[in-house]
Amino acid sequence: MTSLVLEPLSTYRSYPPDEMVARARAFYEDIKRRRTVRDFSDRPVPREVIEYALLAAGTAPSGANLQPWHFTVITDQNIKRRIREEAxxxxxxxxxxxxxQEWLDALAPLGTDERKPFVETAPVLIAIFGQRSSEGPDGRRVKNYYVPESVGIATGFLIASLHAAGLVTLTHTPNPMGFLNQICHRPESEKPYILLVVGYPAEDCTVPVHGGSRGRSRRSPLGSKAAPGAVSATWVKVSHTPCGARPRCWACHEVALATVPLVCWVPAETLRLCCPHLRSG
Ligand SMILES: Cc1cc2nc3c(=O)[nH]c(=O)nc-3n(C[C@H](O)[C@H](O)[C@H](O)COP(=O)(O)O)c2cc1C
Structure with missing residues (x-):
């Protein structure tokens, strides 16, 4: 059994509350611009951006710190063509x-179909594998734990990092994806989870409107009913109300029907609000 080795937590930084809010808001303001893109330009991306994004993905927490992931980066045109054909x-x-039919109905608002030209057009594909087991320090196979959860979190870090660098992504999941093992020369012990398509958007790129004809709006996790004993999430945020102007819902920007002081966080139940996000809070 390996022994426990501890070190001081030297990487932690603390911020005054105002700065915490500013930082959390700045992150949200930036990440909310992220969209899944299906029209890519063929403009090449700087290799270092991909490398740093992969380093960021590798900092993700993982079950028992076993880091059960493998990322294969593909830029070769012939390999991209093969992947497109198989997908x-x-x-x-x-x-x-x-x-x-239920699944097709759920996809209908996205306008997706069997054609996947972006797999060939986009400059970079990242095939993301989860390792059911991996080689331990003594060369023996060791089982990994919480593989899908760990891979999902690492992929989230990767997507956020690529977005922060000014690239766009598509989380593509052709089903099944076993062909990626053959093309990327990965062993059977690895399960392909996601084919991340990475690049710049095409000039005339469009995206489905969230909450468009039949699609689902982005739901705010705030304002949902808290389970008994859990921290209540009924406090909702409205944007600043300079000069007594009516506040707007933080999630959908609908104008609230009540006036509130300049303070940003208010309990939902004290407000009579016209938007569904806050009314249900
Ligand atoms: C696990 C997962 C699988 C997905 N698979 C596909 C896919 O195969 N094809 C596709 O076009 N979009 C796929 N998407 C993208 C979703 O459709 C997209 O995230 C969703 O419509 C919300 O849009 P947004 O990312 O622009 O906010 C996938 C997303 C996730 C998280």
Whole structure:
């Protein structure tokens, strides 16, 4: 058994409360601009950006710190073409019989179909694998724990980092993705989770409107009913109200029907608000 080795937490930084709020808000303001893009330019991306984003992904927490992930970066045009061909084989089956109607209905607002030209157009693909087991220090296979959770968190870090650097991504999940093992020469013990398509948006790029004709709006996790004993999330945020102007809902920007002081955080139940986010809070 390996022994426990401790070190002081030297990487932690503390901030005054005002700065904490400013930093949290700045992060939110930036990350809320992220969108899934399906129209890519073929403009090449700087290799170092990809490298730093992968380093960021590698800082993610993981079950028992086993870091059960592998990222394969693909820029070669021929390999991208092969991946597109294989993905389209699976997607053709998916859209023409394999997917239940309910799933197709859920996808309808996105306008997706079996054609995946972006897999070839985008300059970078990152095939993300979860390692069910990996090689221990003594060369023996060791089982990994919480693989999907760990890979999902690392992928979130990766997407956030690429977004922060000014790139766009598509979380692509052709199903099944076993062909990625063959093309990327990865062992059977690794399960492909996501094919992340990375690059710049095409000039005429459009994205589905969140909450458009039948789609779902971005839901605010604030204002949802708290489970008994959990910290109540009924405090909602409204934006500043200079000169007594009516506040706006933080989630959908609808104008609230009540006036509140300049303070930003208010209990939802004390406000009569016209937007569904806050009314349900
Ligand atoms: C696990 C996962 C799988 C996804 N698979 C696909 C996919 O195969 N094809 C696709 O076009 N979009 C895919 N998406 C993107 C979602 O459709 C997209 O995140 C969602 O519509 C919200 O849009 P937004 O990312 O622009 O906010 C996937 C997203 C996730 C998280």
């Amino acid at each position: 389209e084989v699976e997607e053709r089956e998916f859209y023409n019989g394999r997917a239940p």
